[in-house]
Amino acid sequence: MSSxxxxxxxxxxxVVHTITNYxxxxxxxxxxxxxxxxxxxxxxxxxxxxxxxxxDALVLNLGTLSASKKEAMLLAGKAAAAAGRPIVLDPVxxxxxxxxxxxxxxxxxxARPTVIRGNRSEIRALLTGETGERGVDTAxxxxxxxxxxxxxARQTGAVVLQTGEIDIATDGERVLQIPGGSELLCLVTGAxxxxxxLTGAFLAANPDQPLLAAAAAAETMSVCAEIAQKRLRTGxxxxxxRTRLIDAMCSLTPEIFRKxxxxx
Amino acid sequence: MSSxxxxxxxxxxxVVHTITNYxxxxxxxxxxxxxxxxxxxxxxxxxxxxxxxxxDALVLNLGTLSASKKEAMLLAGKAAAAAGRPIVLDPVxxxxxxxxxxxxxxxxxxARPTVIRGNRSEIRALLTGETGERGVDTAxxxxxxxxxxxxxARQTGAVVLQTGEIDIATDGERVLQIPGGSELLCLVTGAxxxxxxLTGAFLAANPDQPLLAAAAAAETMSVCAEIAQKRLRTGxxxxxxRTRLIDAMCSLTPEIFRKxxxxx
Amino acid sequence: MSSxxxxxxxxxxxVVHTITNYxxxxxxxxxxxxxxxxxxxxxxxxxxxxxxxxxDALVLNLGTLSASKKEAMLLAGKAAAAAGRPIVLDPVxxxxxxxxxxxxxxxxxxARPTVIRGNRSEIRALLTGETGERGVDTAxxxxxxxxxxxxxARQTGAVVLQTGEIDIATDGERVLQIPGGSELLCLVTGAxxxxxxLTGAFLAANPDQPLLAAAAAAETMSVCAEIAQKRLRTGxxxxxxRTRLIDAMCSLTPEIFRKxxxxx
Numbered sequence: 001m002s003s004x005x006x007x008x009x010x011x012x013x014x015v016v017h018t019i020t021n022y023x024x025x026x027x028x029x030x031x032x033x034x035x036x037x038x039x040x041x042x043x044x045x046x047x048x049x050x051x052x053x054x055x056d057a058l059v060l061n062l063g064t065l066s067a068s069k070k071e072a073m074l075l076a077g078k079a080a081a082a083a084g085r086p087i088v089l090d091p092v093x094x095x096x097x098x099x100x101x102x103x104x105x106x107x108x109x110x111a112r113p114t115v116i117r118g119n120r121s122e123i124r125a126l127l128t129g130e131t132g133e134r135g136v137d138t139a140x141x142x143x144x145x146x147x148x149x150x151x152x153a154r155q156t157g158a159v160v161l162q163t164g165e166i167d168i169a170t171d172g173e174r175v176l177q178i179p180g181g182s183e184l185l186c187l188v189t190g191a192x193x194x195x196x197x198l199t200g201a202f203l204a205a206n207p208d209q210p211l212l213a214a215a216a217a218a219e220t221m222s223v224c225a226e227i228a229q230k231r232l233r234t235g236x237x238x239x240x241x242r243t244r245l246i247d248a249m250c251s252l253t254p255e256i257f258r259k260x261x262x263x264x
Numbered sequence: 265m266s267s268x269x270x271x272x273x274x275x276x277x278x279v280v281h282t283i284t285n286y287x288x289x290x291x292x293x294x295x296x297x298x299x300x301x302x303x304x305x306x307x308x309x310x311x312x313x314x315x316x317x318x319x320d321a322l323v324l325n326l327g328t329l330s331a332s333k334k335e336a337m338l339l340a341g342k343a344a345a346a347a348g349r350p351i352v353l354d355p356v357x358x359x360x361x362x363x364x365x366x367x368x369x370x371x372x373x374x375a376r377p378t379v380i381r382g383n384r385s386e387i388r389a390l391l392t393g394e395t396g397e398r399g400v401d402t403a404x405x406x407x408x409x410x411x412x413x414x415x416x417a418r419q420t421g422a423v424v425l426q427t428g429e430i431d432i433a434t435d436g437e438r439v440l441q442i443p444g445g446s447e448l449l450c451l452v453t454g455a456x457x458x459x460x461x462l463t464g465a466f467l468a469a470n471p472d473q474p475l476l477a478a479a480a481a482a483e484t485m486s487v488c489a490e491i492a493q494k495r496l497r498t499g500x501x502x503x504x505x506r507t508r509l510i511d512a513m514c515s516l517t518p519e520i521f522r523k524x525x526x527x528x
Numbered sequence: 529m530s531s532x533x534x535x536x537x538x539x540x541x542x543v544v545h546t547i548t549n550y551x552x553x554x555x556x557x558x559x560x561x562x563x564x565x566x567x568x569x570x571x572x573x574x575x576x577x578x579x580x581x582x583x584d585a586l587v588l589n590l591g592t593l594s595a596s597k598k599e600a601m602l603l604a605g606k607a608a609a610a611a612g613r614p615i616v617l618d619p620v621x622x623x624x625x626x627x628x629x630x631x632x633x634x635x636x637x638x639a640r641p642t643v644i645r646g647n648r649s650e651i652r653a654l655l656t657g658e659t660g661e662r663g664v665d666t667a668x669x670x671x672x673x674x675x676x677x678x679x680x681a682r683q684t685g686a687v688v689l690q691t692g693e694i695d696i697a698t699d700g701e702r703v704l705q706i707p708g709g710s711e712l713l714c715l716v717t718g719a720x721x722x723x724x725x726l727t728g729a730f731l732a733a734n735p736d737q738p739l740l741a742a743a744a745a746a747e748t749m750s751v752c753a754e755i756a757q758k759r760l761r762t763g764x765x766x767x768x769x770r771t772r773l774i775d776a777m778c779s780l781t782p783e784i785f786r787k788x789x790x791x792x
Contacts, residue, residue: 289550290551290552290554290717293551293552293717293718294715294716294717294766294770297714297717297766298767303717305551305592306593308592308593308594310625310627311624311626314627315625318660332594507767508763510766511765511767514715514767515764
């Protein structure tokens with residue numbers, strides 16, 4: 001099923017306008033290219049509305065946020081919403097500062113994202129509005145609960161794609177659990193950012209089923225991570241894993257996808 | 265012939281001031297180092313004039329453009345022009361927004377670049393001033409025509425290095441066709457940015473022959489891409505290709521270069 | 529000894545707030561993750577004080593400096609200093625412009641860094657206040673002299689970690705010479721930035737011994753570079769070396785560390 005969603009991405013080659021942090025922008029762009037999408041990174045308020053209106057999806061990533069990026073995201077978000085384009089919000093480190101929390105609140109209200117993709121602490125911080133997290137990947141939360149994600153989905157009207165030891169996607173009612181993945185993803189900066197960018201591509205190519213598209217993006221990423229981990233050689237670590245992760249996306253066919261899942 | 269131009273770069277070790285986007289800045293820096301050049305990335309209006317005046321070449325790349333970067337480029341461009349340094353303009357995504365189009369026009373008028381390096385849609389957008397492109401790598405144009413590039417060269421006085429299925433370099437009169445390359449370059453973000461940065465190094469080390477230097481930079485990149493592609497192993501994709509591309513530049517000697525071309 | 533300092537990093541998992549350039553931010557983040565630390569990259573003046581106060585260490589890197597980053601660094605530096613957190617200053621290219629020199633001076637005075645990590649030309653430029661360097665990695669200075677570094681350490685009260693053919697760490701009195709390393713580090717953009725980020729993690733986890741912690745960070749990096757170089761295969765260059773460098777950090781155990789040094 002997920003393999004069909006990927007196939008749609010490869011066929012459509014959606015242009016994904018990605019307003020993102022400078023730490024992982026390169027990986028996001030190469031992952032999108034590997035998936036068959038066409039990234040455009042642009043974050044100046046002078047141009048984001050024009051670009052977002054023409055692109056097939058918009059991804060808003062709060063990493064290395066600035067006042068200028070915030071304004072650019074707001075303009076892009078409104079333009080994309082007006083044009084009926086899917087929008088992904090990645091609230092990177094939203095619990096780390098009031099600045100990010102307020103920006104996330106503004107974007108939730110004004111751009112009304114189709115999907116929110118974050119880890120458990122980010123999803124919780126979005127819901128509670130609490131800041132004070134010490135990092136961007138805090139992981140000291142109970143694993144299995146989907147309640148916070150469901151509440152946020154109901155509150156915002158967005159699909160919530162929450163990643164962690166177990167990834168879940170929920171529209172507030174249904175909760176899909178995405179199997180598989182790799183612990184090595186925690187050792188790669190931007191694993192979450194890449195998934196958010198990929199989700200933008202999946203939404204563009206599968207516009208009628210945002211919940212399933214988000215889950216399919218996560219499963220596709222999980223399969224790539226499993227393949228990458230299996231291909232790691234002795235002495236290789238997180239940097240090689242990152243390379244092999246993007247490589248795996250590049251050569252992932254529906255056949256490989258289905259076969260991988262059947263064998264898993 | 266191109267191998268001699270590269271040899272000059274390795275001997276001179278030119279300092280290349282690169283004002284570029286944050287998506288591919290790392291790759292541009294590593295490629296310049298691999299080629300024997302010395303990159304300096306600086307994009308604050310407070311310092312770019314000072315740095316450009318001391319560097320051996322200036323590269324202006326419109327990716328992730330901002331108002332601040334635009335001002336920084338203008339100041340650097342004027343300083344480099346006043347000091348007689350070669351300037352490369354890479355109009356990334358110039359057809360995607362009015363903001364980029366206007367910035368490109370300003371830089372063409374004020375900095376008078378030595379070389380303009382872009383893909384076919386960017387070269388066309390520079391000439392026509394039309395915006396509305398949906399991506400940064402639109403490729404739905406006729407392949408063989410050099411007329412647009414020649415017109416732009418005549419209009420601006422710059423050498424135009426237009427990349428695509430077939431790369432060409434033209435000063436408006438002569439048209440050089442650069443053989444070879446790899447289709448995988450389309451799957452790597454920043455392949456064009458890297459070539460533009462490399463062109464800056466080639467111009468610095470071969471200042472009297474901008475047309476030939478630009479063509480030599482493109483041929484050098486093509487040879488590296490061919491070597492990288494040949495070295496790819498089963499299961500490797502665009503991320504490994506990027507690594508192998510920079511690696512190939514790092515170990516490219518005039519002998520390897522000549523031998524590779526003779527065997528091709 | 530250095531292996532114990534690394535062990536402390538892996539046990540503590542310090543959050544390292546890194547305000548750095550966009551050229552090498554990705555490598556810094558992945559190296560920190562590989563070392564067992566938790567990076568947070570944030571550079572907006574609106575949030576850096578809040579984040580720095582909660583993080584375990586602060587790293588200030590002057591690459592691709594901007595007016596906004598300068599302000600963000602100043603606010604973060606004051607907050608980190610007030611909270612008693614260790615601070616690393618990496619004066620990238622400080623000799624290249626008055627703008628960077630003045631920012632470095634301001635940060636030295638206001639944030640009072642625990643460690644200054646730079647190459648020889650940067651350390652000299654910090655001491656003399658002279659600008660006019662042509663690059664960020666100028667290396668035409670006498671190799672063995674530690675006098676400049678010692679003077680700067682005495683003047684600022686910081687430990688100075690000066691890298692080059694031979695790395696040294698000094699608190700103004702003692703001078704530690706760090707053995708080993710690899711010449712290939714000169715061909716990788718961000719090798720110095722990565723070491724500065726790593727030094728932040730080492731200071732956080734070994735707060736009482738800044739001189740030894742800085743030296744241990746440098747030795748750890750040297751060991752990783754030696755391992756990476758040994759693992760390079762035919763045809764691989766600086767890009768693969770970078771990958772293998774981070775990989776080496778990822779799989780470096782105290783046992784591997786000690787064994788490597790004994791065999792060296």
